[in-house]
Amino acid sequence: MFVPILLRKGSPLRLDYGIWSIQGRRKTQEDAHSAVPKLLEGEEEEEAQRPFAFFGVYDGHGGEKASEWVGQHFDKIFGDKITQSGNQTSAEVLSKALREAFLEVEDQWMGIADQKKECSGTTAAVVVVKDNDIIVGNVGDTEVVVAASDEAEQLQAIAVTEVHNPKKNKAEGERVVKEGGIIHRDRVGHPQFNPDLMSIAISRAIGDYGFKAKEFTGGKNSGLIAEPYVTTLTLQPNKHKFCIIACDGLWDVITADEAVAFIAKEQAKEDSDAEDAAKALVEAAYKKGSTDNITVLVIYFHWDRQQQQ
Template sequence: MSKTDGPQHDSSTKETGEDKQERPYHLSYSVGVAENQNSKFRKTMEDVHTYVENFGSRLDWGYFGVFDGHAGSQASKWCGAHLHSVLEKDIMDDESRDVREVLNDAFSYADERINTDLGGNSGCTAAVGVLRWEVPENNPNEKIELDEHKRMLYTANVGDTRIVLCRNGHSVRLTYDHKASDILEMQRVEAAGGLVMRSRVNGMLAVTRSLGDKFFDSLVVGNPFTTSVEITTTDQFLIIACDGLWDVLEDQEACDAIKGIDDANEAAKILVRTALKQGTTDNVTVMVVMFENNS
């Protein structure tokens, strides 16, 4: 079994048809999504989301992505339709590679394809998570038991679409807000020959990293911020959302709003309703991934 093989039953164990019916397989996570155009302030919906169960045809893996478009929805729609396929191919081509490197390559490829193949100047912020099972390196046992696997989450983002993990009741941000008001991003833009005026790149774009936005050339880049974290029994859920949520809710407030909610779809709906009530002026898309940690 390779390092990244998902958990599998011992092939020597025999189960009757009745046993299988009594113990059906189910995912160790559940996904809920809610969205709202916010028609009071927005004429169009430019957010797109995608999630894939058993990602890469691997048992209990998952892919989760939220894409927030601007200057049109072409870029966000491209990512929603294609980025997971690009990433899956790259991961499966070489499973020994660090998934964070693969995410960087996939984001860079998406940025290039959007700028080359699509008309217009649309762009999108993006936040992506890949959940998969791995076994510890240098494992001396030829036979790997289920409890020896560890569940790893890899994330990547550009712009201000954000991923927040609720760990033991406390919010842990796994992404970085690439905004022109950020001193490090401001320095990078200026070093590339751009200007930051009124906390916007060349006075126009509030984010400094995105997929697309070819009008800004090398000033706005597609290289993401990436993280890896092991998901354990202390982790309750993951929130992936565009800035329509985060403009009006702090990370911990969002986590607190859905504590005790068992249904992922209901949790996502609560966060969207809360954002609208708090006066957000943007499209709102929220994805909640709840972890089953009873075992």
């Protein structure tokens, strides 16, 4: 049986997480993920308060290079930002560090892409857990949903990410146009080439050198950016039950409410852990006809009994 993770001594929250990912009906697997249960764990007294849990799902497009690299390096870059802040751990500092990490990941990857003329890109949805706070950041349409009980003790799906897809988020399409980009059939069109032939479904992503580099865009702005949406949610005992991070291979066929209800049933099973739940949800999405890669990361929140009283 899985033993929930205690981030640090005295914390009221323990975590159980699980990941499941399949290639699905796609010819290639372009999804990646990362999970670091204790990022920046240290033995020194001043370091002992630092551990964070770091989780991310990255949905690549145009190849797997960008998503693989981001999955391998994001947590380290975020850790460096915390260290540079003097190991401050308030939610405000962590939010700032996460935003800076997104932009640093973009800068580093674009440097590699420039050298190799690599045009793949990726979404990113990241969850950082520190004590009772979760700090969430995303670009693209990989989403994070938190399950919370309402006053009637009914589970509700709380979206804690912003969908950067002009078809699903009209404000993003307006932003792209305002910045000089093109929206063509609800997609971000390439600024230099025929958008019927070259466009992208999302309006924020890491990478996509071909949409951002002047040598391909002729100096025109595509409107495709890597500026993340970042938010903080303070978790409450007895209210917040679990978190789901998943790519659009899930969300295209299963709603947030359906996913929360599904995982709640899995969580209630005595012999099921978070990985079992993630696997079952992936299989359900596949059976419902998902044509994409499918990656699901589930985080269960286990509270100290004294905190629940």
